[in-house]
Every structure is written in structure tokens, then in C-alpha cells.
Amino acid sequence: MSQVRLRFAPSPTGFLHVGGARTALFNWLLARKEHGKFILRIEDTDVARSTQESVDAILEGMTWLGLDWDEGPFYQSDNFPLYKEQVQKLLAAGKAYKCYCSSEELEAKREKALKEGGKPKYDGTCRNLPLQEDDGRPYVVRFKAPQEGTTSWIDAIKGKISFENSELDDLIIQRTDGTPTYNFVVVIDDASMGITTVIRGDDHVNNTPRQILLYEALESPVPTFAHVPMILGADKARLSKRHGATSVMAYRDMGFLPEAMVNYLVRLGWSCGDEEIFGLNDLIQKFSIENVGRSAGVFNTDKLLWLNAHYIKNGDPVRLAGLVTPFLQERGVDPTSGPDLVAVVRTLQERSKTMLELAAGAVFYYKADFGYDEKGAAKFFTPETPALFEELLGKLAALQTLSVESIEVAFKVICEEKGIKLGGIGPAVRLALSGATVSPGIFEMIQVLGIAETRKRLERAIATIRG
């Protein structure tokens, strides 16, 4: 019983985007579910475009999502000797050959073929040349692929896929400058790392038959392939910057929780009956590659927002307090300078879709120098308001304990005495305490702010009204 080995192999040419994150997640989930290994490999053969910053950004993104890896990160740039060796091996075995055609010649042939209605594929000029020692002439190494028959595989997501070998070119595996090409390197790495299942984006479907042929030439077992569909933008075009944020870390910065991101990403293309809410541990039990859909999906921020609201609402307030702190600091708020942040978070959890929103809603607790909402002040600050506030202050001061229940009782007593409804005093208090007409519950705010701060704010409002 051999264990499954899966990998995520990003190119370090940018941050971790949502598509890559989902691919990584699917790989990770299957590895965890099957008690196999999850390997991280950095595909940095394109040295010019690869950067350490990108590597760091990708690792940061995966860590944020909670996707840990068992082996790696390995770097392809460390494997150049292996790739060279494998090229020589194929050359020696007659399974690859040196092609001396210049790119100009090839271009001319391609155009001619196109003009005559043929296919623009390599014509095999050098295919049967005997292997010669290097003589200074530039050459590429091509894989000698079979020209007849079909190559097919059972894709774990898409089912059977077949290609006619006659449609396939003799793939270049080593460029003129001696560097190996992508399709070759991937196969060598996956083979040498013992990868058993390759889960990747379906933009690689067309590469797969060539890669299978290479596995066979290398006499390596062919892994199971699972091609996951693309993620699209609202206009059904491939997701890109113009659709909004594509980096998972940008979502953190917008106040999204990693568990919301994971939950959203996994449900985009995968399902488990009617269930919508999944935690990571849940998913390890329930995930199955067979239930991944075959069609591309549109990234829908509204649903992500809904999930985020769900996780904020049900989240641990202590943890959320920690997460919201940087957002508050960005707004110039020092959360140690006022009411207990955990208590503040509790009043905002149910009404915040993002941590950014939660932070915005928390500012008034710490900064009392706000102005009053104009329309609200015109409507709710009346000549009678100061007397009501003074009455309220007296009742609050007399309370033994300051709880939501006792505060509510104080309000009810005033309402009865004055013959008014809660609406006759509540909105004015809300405005005095928060400056806004939208806020957490009045009783909760008073409890969190405390008597002293409540007094200050009501007195400030009284002064304002009396002008």
C-alpha cells in the first residue's frame, strides 16, 4: 500500500492568486485525507522572472490559509544537473534527437504549411539524423514522440481524454542555450519526487499527452491526473486584476478571514450535497476529487462576503480582537486606550461582514471627538433631550451592576415615567454615544463604554444641544 504524494508547484513570478490557492487547497486536502504527503515545489526555471519576494509571498499565502507542506519547498533551479542528465539519457536511448533547424527555417516552413492548408507542426527534418557529437552548431533537443496511435488517460475530474499522436509535435525538451523546457522539467520533477496524483489547472490539459509520452519514454509510472477548471471573473473571462483583487493576501488586507477564503474556494467547483459551511477538518473528511465539477466557475465576492460574515459572527472574540487590532491601528486607534477590545468586538460581530468593517464600527469607542450625524441630530436632538439625558444619567448612576439587563430596566423606567416609547430617547442616546444613527445596541454600548465615559458623552451632547 503505497501512500499518495501530491504537490503544489507555483512559479514565483507574483503573489499567490485565488486560482493557485484553490489548486493548492485541493492538493492539500487530498493529501491529508489519504494520509499522504503534500510537497511544495517552486518552479523557478524562468530565472529572469522569478523572485525571492514572490516565493515569500506564496509561502505567506499558504501559511495564512493553513496549508502546511510536508516536504520542500524544493527549487527547480537546484535541479539543472538532473535535467541535463535526463536529456542525455533520452538522447543515448534514441528517444530524443538534436535538431539543427534554425528558428527562421522553422518559421518559414510553418508559414508555408499554413498557406498550403497544412498544420503548422514540426516537419521532422532532423528526426532521423544519427546522433552526433557537438560540433559548434546550435541545436535544440527534441523528444521523439510516436507519430501514430492515441494517447489517453482517465482524468480524475474530466473523465477520459484522448489525443491523436499525429497531432502532437516533437516537443523541444532542451533549448539552444542548454536550458530545459517546462513540459520536460515538470515530468522529471514529478517522476523523481514520486508524485502519484497531479492536481492542476485545466490550462495544462493540452500538455498532458506529451507529458505522458515522456513518462513512458523515461520508464516512469504515469501519475493520476486531475485537471481543475479555471476561475473566471464576472464577465466569464479568466479572472484577472481588472475583476478586482486576485491575491489571497489582498483578501486578508480587506478584512477576510482565512477560513472564509478556504470555505469559499473549496465550494467553487466542489460540492457535498447541500452543505455550504466547511471547516478545514471537515473538509479533510468530506473532500473527494470525484465531486469536483468539470466546468469553470465565476468568482463571486458576495458569497465570499456572506461566508466571511458567518465566520466573524461565530468566531472567537478574543481571536477576532487580535485580528482587528492592525486595522484599528491603521485608523490611528490604540485599542488599549479605551474599553476592552474583546467586549467591543462582541458588540460588532453580528453586524460586520469584514474585519475592516468591524474596525470601522469600533472607532467611536476609542475616539470620542466625533461629530454628530447631521440628519440624525436635526431629528433626534430636541429641546427635551437634555432633561431626558440627565434623568438617564441619574438612573444609571444608581445601578448596582452595569449589565445589559439593568440598563434596559433603567430605560424602561424612564419611558414609563415620561410616558414615552423607547424610540423617544434611544436614537438620541445612540447619537450622543456614537455620533451615528447606526451602531451596536444602545444598552451594549453603555455597558462597554462604562458609566464615566457614557456620562462624558451625554454631557457633551447636552452642551451641544443647549449650544
Place this chain on the structure above:
RNA sequence: GGUCCCAUCGUCUAGUGGUUAGGACACCGGCCUUUCACGUCGGGUACAGGGGUUCAAGUCCCCUUGGGACCA
């Protein structure tokens, strides 16, 4: 242009020959209510089109259309 893939509400999807085509987000309306939310109840909206196969097709086959990917 060639090859390959895909096609159920606006969006994510359930559905594996017999369903009033289900759920979720979003939207609309009721209730709850000190605001906003939350919650709750209810509503509208989908099988791309055309041919087959079958007693029966969203489900199987073919074609068309549309979308996408890769190569060039």
C-alpha cells in the same frame, strides 16, 4: 486556424432515465426590533437550441450554437 475541454436559476451548485428540477449567495416582501444588522417566514428566476435512443431524457448519443484553454 488546429487540438482539447465545458454548458441546470444572475452566481456557486444538487441531480448519474421516472423529481411539483432541490439547496446556497444575491434580489423582493412579511415578521422580529431602539438603529443597522442578525434571525426567521415567504416569493420570483434555470435544464442553450435541434435531432435521435427510450414507454419515459436535465440525465444516454449526434449535430449546431456559445464560452474557455493550449499551440501557433
